[in-house]
Amino acid sequence: MTFVKRTELQMFDGRQIFYYDREPVERTAVDIRPFEPRPLPGDMRQDLLTGEWIAMAAHRQGRAFLPPKEFCPLCPTKSDFGTEIADSTFEVVVFENRSPSFSAPSDQLPPETIQASGRCEVVVFSDHHEGSFGSLEIAQMRTVLAAWIDRTREISKLPYVEQVFVFENRGEEVGVTLNHPHGQIYSYPFITPRTTKMFSVAQAHFDETGVPLITSVIEREFKDQVRIVAENEHWISYVPFAARYPYEIHTAPKKFVPDLAALSDEVADAFPSIAKEVLLRLDGVFGIPMAYIAAWHQAPVRTGRDVLGLHWQITSIRRAPGKLKYLAGSESAMGAFIMDVKPEQSAQQLRDVQL
Amino acid sequence: MTFVKRTELQMFDGRQIFYYDREPVERTAVDIRPFEPRPLPGDMRQDLLTGEWIAMAAHRQGRAFLPPKEFCPLCPTKSDFGTEIADSTFEVVVFENRSPSFSAPSDQLPPETIQASGRCEVVVFSDHHEGSFGSLEIAQMRTVLAAWIDRTREISKLPYVEQVFVFENRGEEVGVTLNHPHGQIYSYPFITPRTTKMFSVAQAHFDETGVPLITSVIEREFKDQVRIVAENEHWISYVPFAARYPYEIHTAPKKFVPDLAALSDEVADAFPSIAKEVLLRLDGVFGIPMAYIAAWHQAPVRTGRDVLGLHWQITSIRRAPGKLKYLAGSESAMGAFIMDVKPEQSAQQLRDVQL
Numbered sequence: 001m002t003f004v005k006r007t008e009l010q011m012f013d014g015r016q017i018f019y020y021d022r023e024p025v026e027r028t029a030v031d032i033r034p035f036e037p038r039p040l041p042g043d044m045r046q047d048l049l050t051g052e053w054i055a056m057a058a059h060r061q062g063r064a065f066l067p068p069k070e071f072c073p074l075c076p077t078k079s080d081f082g083t084e085i086a087d088s089t090f091e092v093v094v095f096e097n098r099s100p101s102f103s104a105p106s107d108q109l110p111p112e113t114i115q116a117s118g119r120c121e122v123v124v125f126s127d128h129h130e131g132s133f134g135s136l137e138i139a140q141m142r143t144v145l146a147a148w149i150d151r152t153r154e155i156s157k158l159p160y161v162e163q164v165f166v167f168e169n170r171g172e173e174v175g176v177t178l179n180h181p182h183g184q185i186y187s188y189p190f191i192t193p194r195t196t197k198m199f200s201v202a203q204a205h206f207d208e209t210g211v212p213l214i215t216s217v218i219e220r221e222f223k224d225q226v227r228i229v230a231e232n233e234h235w236i237s238y239v240p241f242a243a244r245y246p247y248e249i250h251t252a253p254k255k256f257v258p259d260l261a262a263l264s265d266e267v268a269d270a271f272p273s274i275a276k277e278v279l280l281r282l283d284g285v286f287g288i289p290m291a292y293i294a295a296w297h298q299a300p301v302r303t304g305r306d307v308l309g310l311h312w313q314i315t316s317i318r319r320a321p322g323k324l325k326y327l328a329g330s331e332s333a334m335g336a337f338i339m340d341v342k343p344e345q346s347a348q349q350l351r352d353v354q355l
Numbered sequence: 356m357t358f359v360k361r362t363e364l365q366m367f368d369g370r371q372i373f374y375y376d377r378e379p380v381e382r383t384a385v386d387i388r389p390f391e392p393r394p395l396p397g398d399m400r401q402d403l404l405t406g407e408w409i410a411m412a413a414h415r416q417g418r419a420f421l422p423p424k425e426f427c428p429l430c431p432t433k434s435d436f437g438t439e440i441a442d443s444t445f446e447v448v449v450f451e452n453r454s455p456s457f458s459a460p461s462d463q464l465p466p467e468t469i470q471a472s473g474r475c476e477v478v479v480f481s482d483h484h485e486g487s488f489g490s491l492e493i494a495q496m497r498t499v500l501a502a503w504i505d506r507t508r509e510i511s512k513l514p515y516v517e518q519v520f521v522f523e524n525r526g527e528e529v530g531v532t533l534n535h536p537h538g539q540i541y542s543y544p545f546i547t548p549r550t551t552k553m554f555s556v557a558q559a560h561f562d563e564t565g566v567p568l569i570t571s572v573i574e575r576e577f578k579d580q581v582r583i584v585a586e587n588e589h590w591i592s593y594v595p596f597a598a599r600y601p602y603e604i605h606t607a608p609k610k611f612v613p614d615l616a617a618l619s620d621e622v623a624d625a626f627p628s629i630a631k632e633v634l635l636r637l638d639g640v641f642g643i644p645m646a647y648i649a650a651w652h653q654a655p656v657r658t659g660r661d662v663l664g665l666h667w668q669i670t671s672i673r674r675a676p677g678k679l680k681y682l683a684g685s686e687s688a689m690g691a692f693i694m695d696v697k698p699e700q701s702a703q704q705l706r707d708v709q710l
Binding site: 046047049050051056058167169174184195198216217220240241242244293295315325327330332333338341342345 | 400401403408409412456523524541556598650652670685692694695700
């Protein structure tokens with residue numbers, strides 16, 4: 001990275017923590033909490049009816065659940081209460097999740113266990129307790145992006161990781177258990193069901209046309225125009241033609257890249273402004289902070305890298321003030337989605353928001 | 356059907372309504388609400404990135420949302436307020452959904468529209484406003500099952516239906532908008548994503564072993580014993596080996612059948628008691644009514660009927676009193692499930708409930 005400094009330190013229980021700073025700050029704060037052994041890795045089981053892998057992470061049941069602000073584990077350490085971040089200020093921090101769903105392989109498990117190998121990290125967007133990704137300063141958003149890029153590149157080197165998934169859950173309505181602005185990185189030892197499906201469709205498209213699917217999708221959005229929400233020199237944001245959620249926005253680089261690590265500095269520099277615009281428009285639709293899941297779709301680490309293109313997918317389950325879209329029978333049990341709002345209509349609503 | 360009488364009548368707007376009665380009651384009540392045209396069918400769009408179909412049902416936004424009891428549209432009509440059911444008492448009633456996600460093809464739509472053809476029905480379990488499927492009398496549960504069987508058989512004859520999905524959502528936590536005990540039937544013009552996946556896994560298993568996959572799964576549950584929750588002569592209930600939800604129970608007939616319509620009277624007669632036991636155990640875990648989705652997996656109408664076996668899947672998102680499992684980033688965006696509770700542990704909890 002050219003302009004962000006990374007400092008690697010160790011946490012009280014041996015986990016790694018990375019500070020990302022725009023200025024060359026010295027980071028030396030020591031995590032003085034008393035040692036505690038880390039949980040053993042969980043295992044995975046294959047669903048006999050679908051062939052899909054399910055991570056069994058029973059040790060996660062006891063994780064922190066909506067603690068009051070003074071006990072927020074993602075705030076900087078300012079008092080006797082030692083948080084996950086030992087320093088008293090920071091810009092952006094990434095550390096290994098204390099209750100990981102996937103973790104480094106261990107030889108302490110019974111040999112017949114299929115280990116949930118991988119890596120789970122927490123990305124803390126700011127040392128302020130309030131806010132979310134979209135409320136950060138542009139420069140701060142760029143540092144978060146730098147951290148996402150760096151972590152994607154580094155985690156991709158782990159031999160037991162097949163796919164790196166960077167995401168943010170915002171709002172208690174989607175199950176957020178810590179309100180401090182943060183995201184997560186899940187790194188899986190398999191290619192996820194959704195990506196497997198997208199891979200097969202994208203490969204078929206590439207074989208037929210010689211063009212990555214996301215490139216053809218973007219071409220179509222430019223042609224149709226009606227679902228475009230925002231645009232700049234390097235990125236485009238649109239409501240997808242067959243959106244599944246009342247408010248769903250995809251933001252993609254205009255030029256195909258497989259993952260965050262492949263973004264040029266120039267293209268990366270252009271992301272924060274469009275991301276901020278999109279998130280402000282989303283909050284503007286009903287004039288309330290929207291609960292959402294913001295997911296970076298990336299090509300897997302070792303395959304599909306010519307055909308699966310990076311894009312950032314925001315889905316919100318709010319369909320009206322006071323009303324959420326639930327994944328009930330059809331969506332949850334059958335995977336068949338019903339949409340209450342036409343994509344062209346939600347795109348219009350998003351464009352109409354006064355910024 | 357041998358012991359249940361079906362009476363077909365028409366609703367005020369031309370929709371069909373079916374009364375199912377154990378006794379040969381005369382049903383003649385007329386729906387006198389003023390005529391109102393029915394909504395045009397919605398359309399479907401194919402998700403370019405996954406190939407899956409999404410139903411666009413914008414007319415559903417205005418549907419009834421948690422009305423107070425005196426305006427419950429699923430209660431019998433007892434006063435000036437005309438409900439969906441014109442009679443003043445009933446046992447079990449099925450009618451066409453007023454805001455259907457899928458409906459009969461129409462020639463009133465533009466020819467380039469891909470119609471969301473199919474059929475959506477509401478199954479009202481009782482004329483009492485309180486309760487749910489598990490709180491019905493055994494005989495009443497049997498009548499509901501008779502209605503499910505009859506509707507599956509009849510809807511399967513529609514040339515534009517590929518799959519019939521019978522389900523119940525219980526609890527506002529899973530998005531229920533009407534509290535009156537009821538379920539729904541969605542009939543799709545395609546095979547759903549979940550069933551497509553299960554079909555391919557089940558076909559591969561059948562090709563290899565000559566045995567339907569569900570039969571092998573049940574054999575394994577009998578061998579392992581530890582995940583079995585309940586059993587009777589014709590049915591077995593178990594927590595699946597790779598459950599996705601904190602409390603998930605599959606109930607299957609011991610002898611393979613493709614769908615509800617293929618159940619013998621003897622096997623059908625044995626279902627209500629095990630269903631009641633399972634639902635009582637589920638409510639007993641935390642001593643509160645559990646929100647759940649109860650989904651009947653059936654073989655599609657025209658394919659997979661030798662390899663895909665009927666089973667009833669209950670999934671509950673409650674992981675502790677006051678805590679729900681949310682489908683956040685990993686589940687929602689990647690389809691990769693993380694489980695907080697070991698299946699053997701939840702099976703033990705369910706068995707330990709004192710009935």
